[in-house]
Amino acid sequence: MRAVLQRITKAEVSVDGEVVGRSGPGLMILVCAMQGDDAATAEKVAAKIAKMRIFRDDQDKMNLSVRDIGGSALVVSQFTLAADLRGNRPGFSTACPPDEGKRLYEHFAAALAREGVPNETGIFGADMQVSLVNDGPVTIWLDSASG
Template identity: 45%
Template sequence: MKGLIQRVNRASVKVDGEVVGSINRGILLLLGVERDDDEARADKLLHKVANYRIFPDQEGRMNCSLSDIGGELLIVSQFTLVADTRKGMRPGFSKGATPELGEALYNDFVSKADAKLGKVSTGRFGADMKVSLENDGPVTFMIET
C-alpha cells in the first residue's frame, strides 16, 4: 500500500464540479492499493499517517503529528500511485489491486481513519476527481507498507 502525504493548509476534491470533500490544516493523502495489500498493511499505513511527525512544533521543527495537532485528513484514492514506471514510456498497472480489493481496502481505511481521527473527508473511489490544495512547506512524503 502506498500513501503520498502532503501537509496542507487546505485541500478539496470535486466530482462533476461538486465539492465532495474538503479540509483545512492537515494532510491530503493520495492512497494507492496494490494487489498484495491487506488490512494489516492498511492499518500500518494509517498508523504512520496519523503519527508521522511532519508538523512544526513551537520551535519550527517537524516534531508534531496529525494526531498531535488535531488536524484533518482528506483521503483520495489514486490507483496511478502504484504504477510501475521503471521501463518504457507508458506506466504499467500490473501491481495494482483489482477494483473490488482496492475499494474494499479503501473503505476499510476510511472507516478506521474516521474512528481514529474523527476529522476525515474523502474523494469518491473510482471517480474522475479534481483535487485542489495549498501545500504547506511544501512538505510531501511517500509512505509505503
Template identity: 45%
Template sequence: MKLVVQRVTSASVEVEGEIVGEIDEGLMVLVGFGENDTTREADYLAGKLAKLRIFEDENGRMNRSVKDIEGKVLLVPQFTLYAHTKKNRPSFHKALAPDKATELFDYFTEKCSELIGVETGEFGAFMKVSLLNNGPVTILLEKEFE
C-alpha cells in the same frame, strides 16, 4: 500499499462540479494499493499516518502530528501510484483490482477515522484535487508485508 502524504493549509476534491471532500490545515494523502495488499498494511499505515510528526512545534521543528494540531486528513484513492513505467505508456498490472481496492480503501478510511478526522475523494471517479501545500512537505509512506 503506498501513501503520498502532503502537509497542506487546505485541500479539496471535486467530482462532477461538486466538492465531495474538503479540509483546512492537515494532510492530503494519495492512497494506492498493490496487488498483494491486505488489511494488515492498512492497519499499519493508518497508525503511522496519525502519528507522523510533520507539523511544526513552538520551536519551528517538525514535532507535531495531524492529531496534535487537531487537523484533518483528506484521503484520495489513486491507483496510478502503482504505475509501471518501464515503457513510455504506464501499465498498472501491479495495482490491486478495483473491486478489492474499493473495499480496502473503505477499510483504510474507517481505520483512519478511528484515529483522526477524515474526508475522502470518491473511488473510481474522475476527481479534481486542489491543495495549498504547506512547506512544501511531501512524504512517501509504503508498507508491504510478506
C-alpha cells in the same frame, strides 16, 4: 499500500463540479492499495500516518503529528501510484483489482478515523479534480512494502 502525504492548509476534491470532500489544516493523502495488501496493511499505514511527526511545534521543528495539531485529512484514491514505468506508457497491474482496491481504500479511511484523524474522501474510481495548498511544502511518499 502506497501513499503520498502532503501537509496542507486546505484541500478539496470535486467530481462533476461538486465538492465531495475537503480538509484543512492537516493532510492530503493520495492512497493506492497494491496486490497483496489486506486490512492489516491498511491499518498499519493509517497508524503510521496518524503518528508521523511532520507538523511544526512552537520551536519551528517538525515534531507534531496531525493528531497533535487537531488536524484532519482528505483521502483520495489514486491507483496511478502503482505505476510501473519500465516503458513509456505506465502499467498498473500491481494495483489491487478495483473491488478490492475500493474495499481497502474505505478500510484505510475508517482506520485513520479510528486513529483519531477525522477525514473526508473522494469517490473511488471517479474522475476527480483535487486542489490544495501544500504547507511548507512538505510531501512524503510511503510504501508499506518498504517497511
